[in-house]
Amino acid sequence: MRSHTWKILMVVAALAAVLIIVPNTGSFIILLVTRALAFSILVMSLDILLGYTGLASLGQAAYLGVGAYATAILATKYHIGLGWDFWLVMLIGTLLGAALAAIFGLLAIRASGVYFLMITLALGQCVWGLAYRWNSLTGGDNGINVRERPKFGGIDLANEQTFFFLVFAVFCAALLLMYTLVRSPFGRSLAGIRERELRMQILGYNTWLHKYIAFIIAGAFGGLSGVLWAHTAGIVSPVNVELPTSVDALLMAVLGGSGTLVGGVIGTFIVFGLREFLSTLVPWWQYVLGIVYVATILYLPTGLMGIPERLRQRQAKSNGRDTAKKLASATS
Amino acid sequence: MTSKLLRRFGPILLGGTVAFGIPATVKSEEVRIGFLAPTTGVFAQVGKDMVDGFKMYLDEKNNKLGGADIKFIVEDEQGKPDTAVTKAKKLILQDKVHFLVGGLLASTGYALAPVSTAEKVVYISPVSSADDLTQRDLPKYPYFFRTGWSSSQPSHPFGQWACEQGYKKIAIIAADYAFGYEVSGGFQRAFEACGGQIVQKIWPPLTTKDFGPYIPTLRADADAIFTVMVGPMSLQFPKQLAAAGNKKPVIGGGPSYDEFVLPSMGDEVIGHVSTLQYSAAIDTPINAAFVKAYRTKFGKMPGYYSETNYTTGLILDQVIGKAGGKYPGAEEFLKLLGAVKIDAPRGPVSYDEMRSPVQNIYIKKVAKVKMFGYPTEELWNTVIKTYPNVNQFGQFKKDEFLATPVYSRDYPPCKFCN
Numbered sequence: 112m113r114s115h116t117w118k119i120l121m122v123v124a125a126l127a128a129v130l131i132i133v134p135n136t137g138s139f140i141i142l143l144v145t146r147a148l149a150f151s152i153l154v155m156s157l158d159i160l161l162g163y164t165g166l167a168s169l170g171q172a173a174y175l176g177v178g179a180y181a182t183a184i185l186a187t188k189y190h191i192g193l194g195w196d197f198w199l200v201m202l203i204g205t206l207l208g209a210a211l212a213a214i215f216g217l218l219a220i221r222a223s224g225v226y227f228l229m230i231t232l233a234l235g236q237c238v239w240g241l242a243y244r245w246n247s248l249t250g251g252d253n254g255i256n257v258r259e260r261p262k263f264g265g266i267d268l269a270n271e272q273t274f275f276f277l278v279f280a281v282f283c284a285a286l287l288l289m290y291t292l293v294r295s296p297f298g299r300s301l302a303g304i305r306e307r308e309l310r311m312q313i314l315g316y317n318t319w320l321h322k323y324i325a326f327i328i329a330g331a332f333g334g335l336s337g338v339l340w341a342h343t344a345g346i347v348s349p350v351n352v353e354l355p356t357s358v359d360a361l362l363m364a365v366l367g368g369s370g371t372l373v374g375g376v377i378g379t380f381i382v383f384g385l386r387e388f389l390s391t392l393v394p395w396w397q398y399v400l401g402i403v404y405v406a407t408i409l410y411l412p413t414g415l416m417g418i419p420e421r422l423r424q425r426q427a428k429s430n431g432r433d434t435a436k437k438l439a440s441a442t443s
Numbered sequence: 444m445t446s447k448l449l450r451r452f453g454p455i456l457l458g459g460t461v462a463f464g465i466p467a468t469v470k471s472e473e474v475r476i477g478f479l480a481p482t483t484g485v486f487a488q489v490g491k492d493m494v495d496g497f498k499m500y501l502d503e504k505n506n507k508l509g510g511a512d513i514k515f516i517v518e519d520e521q522g523k524p525d526t527a528v529t530k531a532k533k534l535i536l537q538d539k540v541h542f543l544v545g546g547l548l549a550s551t552g553y554a555l556a557p558v559s560t561a562e563k564v565v566y567i568s569p570v571s572s573a574d575d576l577t578q579r580d581l582p583k584y585p586y587f588f589r590t591g592w593s594s595s596q597p598s599h600p601f602g603q604w605a606c607e608q609g610y611k612k613i614a615i616i617a618a619d620y621a622f623g624y625e626v627s628g629g630f631q632r633a634f635e636a637c638g639g640q641i642v643q644k645i646w647p648p649l650t651t652k653d654f655g656p657y658i659p660t661l662r663a664d665a666d667a668i669f670t671v672m673v674g675p676m677s678l679q680f681p682k683q684l685a686a687a688g689n690k691k692p693v694i695g696g697g698p699s700y701d702e703f704v705l706p707s708m709g710d711e712v713i714g715h716v717s718t719l720q721y722s723a724a725i726d727t728p729i730n731a732a733f734v735k736a737y738r739t740k741f742g743k744m745p746g747y748y749s750e751t752n753y754t755t756g757l758i759l760d761q762v763i764g765k766a767g768g769k770y771p772g773a774e775e776f777l778k779l780l781g782a783v784k785i786d787a788p789r790g791p792v793s794y795d796e797m798r799s800p801v802q803n804i805y806i807k808k809v810a811k812v813k814m815f816g817y818p819t820e821e822l823w824n825t826v827i828k829t830y831p832n833v834n835q836f837g838q839f840k841k842d843e844f845l846a847t848p849v850y851s852r853d854y855p856p857c858k859f860c861n
Contacts, residue, residue: 137536137537138532138536138537139532139533139536139537142529142532142536143529146529246851246852251620251621251852252549252550252620252621253549253550253553253573253621254524254550254553254554256553256554256556256557258557258560258561258583269561343525344524344525344528344529344554345528345554345557345558345561346524346525346528346553346554346557348524348525348550348554350523350524350525350550351525386521386526387526387529387530390483390518390519390521391518391530391533394482394519397483
């Protein structure tokens with residue numbers, strides 16, 4: 112229990128540090144961190160499926176896309192979401208993500224393992240196809256420019272710092288909500304399904320419904336992250352919903368350590384750091400990214416968040432060896 | 444953990460900003476140019492050609508344009524619009540560049556133009572050719588300037604040329620995205636305006652690898668086939684078309700036969716006709732010198748991706764020179780850009796009042812010939828006709844043109860299909 116409090120304190124300290132340090136750096140770093148925070152909501156939502164329910168989804172970008180496209184279309188065609196009603200758009204984006212997941216879930220949840228992966232991939236590609244082909248609504252390949260960020264009261268989100276604070280706040284709220292969710296009895300039964308679905312069924316749990324609800328919740332957070340994402344770069348295009356974006360999310364979750372929520376955030380920051388920051392410094396950033404991925408899979412199958420656990424195990428092992436040696440020397 | 448990452452990178456960054464902010468010494472003014480090109484990913488090779496073209500001009504001038512020292516900063520836009528935006532903001536906010544150059548895809552151009560408006564930084568596009576940036580959307584992007592071309596610009600004279608060849612009915616097969624619509628849309632408008640008929644439009648997806656399902660559906664009564672292909676598609680399509688025993692003339696959008704892909708093509712493309720504002724085979728002293736210098740340096744023929752960036756360097760040289768060897772501020776800079784008149788490898792270039800180039804459009808036929816004293820016969824885009832001083836509207840009136848919607852999958856409508 113004490114180690115648990117300790118962990119929470121560390122996360123809070125890390126968040127506080129981000130909150131204090133980032134606004135005092137250059138505008139470009141603020142923008143990068145804002146983008147990483149917005150995207151990490153999607154990665155955490157995927158982690159609910161991957162890490163807590165044991166469902167590896169390859170279509171998570173679809174929910175980001177729905178949220179982002181909804182934000183862009185409402186803002187450019189109807190001028191909704193550029194003032195106080197931005198909060199309404201956030202709600203709409205979240206609900207649309209949930210609604211899409213509710214439809215897709217009916218098709219996807221019946222499968223598991225590789226089949227689940229394939230179905231979610233196919234469904235994600237449907238959304239991509241729509242984004243690419245429905246020219247009158249989505250702008251096709253060119254996408255939609257969201258030229259202005261919301262402005263309400265005395266707050267103008269066009270300022271990178273202000274926008275960072277907003278995204279940071281939403282991120283913290285999302286983290287807290289998802290954390291509460293996975294610690295709740297519902298979250299515990301999800302973990303039970305991940306470990307052994309049959310046993311949960313025998314115990315009387317409706318595992319299909321549990322997975323379905325988890326899927327919808329993940330979709331809702333995906334939609335929320337899309338709303339923020341649309342305003343980070345001010346452009347929504349089919350690139351946001353294509354397969355590599357889903358794969359990115361999956362890799363980020365695995366890199367940081369699935370089943371930890373925070374791990375996904377760390378993974379996101381590392382990948383964004385390499386891809387959008389290191390790439391401005393050196394041309395060989397892709398090798399670094401590749402090595403990080405390969406090394407993680409080979410040496411840290413539990414992700415970066417698994418490092419403390421592995422260290423502890425190693426220490427325990429060497430301790431064990433020491434005591435064994437001592438015992439051996441004492442008896443001889 | 445996140446904070447650790449930031450703590451590690453933060454100081455480097457802060458240091459970087461400070462270092463860039465202070466001019467080195469006061470001998471001559473420094474002009475900082477932010478250049479965006481995809482240097483990784485699917486489009487990395489094209490991106491390299493873009494950078495090479497611009498760098499070549501800079502190297503020729505010892506890294507000085509118009510008397511000013513140039514700080515040339517290349518950023519990788521990875522062929523993704525939102526990455527392009529992030530990198531553009533990095534260049535503007537952190538490196539404090541005076542203006543931006545670059546962007547490959549039309550979607551990247553559409554993503555970068557609003558950044559230029561929001562940050563009040565001039566954005567010069569040598570490649571990204573989306574029509575509306577200098578047409579219907581022009582008022583939204585007061586800091587956008589096009590040194591390259593607009594997608595449908597070469598298609599307007601080309602349609603007329605097709606009529607002159609006596610073609611009555613033409614079938615279009617073009618890549619399914621904005622660039623494909625705009626190139627073939629311009630052709631359709633011009634061809635139908637002089638009495639031709641577009642009898643079919645087929646849109647294979649961008650990454651089509653097998654044209655087997657499409658080729659047999661091409662209408663037998665068409666006099667010619669008009670194609671717009673990009674990337675690997677431009678290699679695959681002519682091969683399969685020839686294998687299917689096609690006897691019809693094949694004509695198409697310029698980048699399908701650009702020197703970027705031409706050396707990898709086989710003899711099946713001989714006789715194909717395309718159109719663009721540049722061909723490596725333009726027989727002028729200035730182009731011959733450019734082709735030879737480029738070939739010596741990079742070991743291959745220059746395509747339009749390199750030429751247009753080289754020419755952009757040429758234009759900036761003149762503009763910065765006129766401004767007295769320094770960056771004169773966005774408004775003055777745009778004014779000077781608009782007044783540019785130069786002789787580039789592609790021919791004479793000037794600008795209309797909508798910040799879009801007026802230039803020669805070449806009708807080019809692929810032929811296996813010897814050019815510029817090179818010993819072997821190679822495939823070249825030989826120029827068979829030149830339309831001088833073509834603007835973005837071609838033979839059409841500006842107002843009537845702008846009253847119609849931008850070319851798309853459904854516009855112009857296919858009146859003669861079926």
